[in-house]
Amino acid sequence: MTEMLQENYLKNINKIYCDFDGTITKKDAVNTFFEIYADPKWTYYENLWTEGKISSRENAIKQVALLPELSQEKLNEYIDSIEIDEYFVDFVNYIQSKDIELIIISDGFDLFIEKTLQKHNLRNIKYFANHLKYENGKFSIEFPHFNPNCKVGAGMCKCNQVKEKTFCYIGDGVSDLCVAKRASVLFATKNLETFCNKNDINCIPFFSFCNIIDYMKKVNWEK
Ligand SMILES: [Mg+2]
Numbered sequence: 635m636t637e638m639l640q641e642n643y644l645k646n647i648n649k650i651y652c653d654f655d656g657t658i659t660k661k662d663a664v665n666t667f668f669e670i671y672a673d674p675k676w677t678y679y680e681n682l683w684t685e686g687k688i689s690s691r692e693n694a695i696k697q698v699a700l701l702p703e704l705s706q707e708k709l710n711e712y713i714d715s716i717e718i719d720e721y722f723v724d725f726v727n728y729i730q731s732k733d734i735e736l737i738i739i740s741d742g743f744d745l746f747i748e749k750t751l752q753k754h755n756l757r758n759i760k761y762f763a764n765h766l767k768y769e770n771g772k773f774s775i776e777f778p779h780f781n782p783n784c785k786v787g788a789g790m791c792k793c794n795q796v797k798e799k800t801f802c803y804i805g806d807g808v809s810d811l812c813v814a815k816r817a818s819v820l821f822a823t824k825n826l827e828t829f830c831n832k833n834d835i836n837c838i839p840f841f842s843f844c845n846i847i848d849y850m851k852k853v854n855w856e857k
């Protein structure tokens with residue numbers, strides 16, 4: 635898809651789907667959490683997943699089981715340390731001024747997303763993610779958006795969540811790929827950008843949400 639075509643799609647778009655970890659947040663909030671608190675064996679499962687030997691759902695179950703009991707105080711402290719892109723809030727304001735809805739689809743944890751959005755006064759953004767349950771200091775995981783037919787075995791099936799033919803997607807990882815490939819307009823960073831370049835998938839590279847705002851400001855909006 636040429637850049638011109640992507641711009642043409644963009645000016646009529648109603649929905650933007652966006653990944654959370656590593657896209658909106660500076661660091662992957664799930665992996666950083668495991669790095670700090672989980673039994674180091676979590677990397678063993680991470681590698682099995684990277685090698686395609688287990689699904690991301692199975693990976694999440696195994697990794698969450700390696701979390702110790704944690705006080706509410708420690709958990710809050712961690713969630714409070716999650717940093718987001720400096721221009722994400724501006725980006726949300728910009729697209730809302732164009733009547734475009736933003737929906738976060740994440741194979742990460744709802745708890746982190748919920749609290750992070752609250753902290754930045756972005757409560758009105760819809761999101762779909764795995765449910766990290768926290769009860770009496772203990773963690774477990776549930777998959778309210780699991781799709782048994784998901785080709786990549788995701789806990790939260792991104793491809794199934796997006797029903798539109800024309801949509802914009804923003805992401806950073808290879809797990810975004812199934813949905814990213816179908817996007818009419820794709821903004822990609824980090825591993826997703828590298829993958830798209832290697833596989834001739836057209837994408838608009840970005841480093842921060844300010845790049846996406848700049849790109850969008852050049853579009854001749856029809857609304
Ligand atoms: Mg990500």
Ligand SMILES: [Zn+2]
Pocket residue numbers: 781783784785786787788790791792793794812
């Ligand atoms: Zn899927």
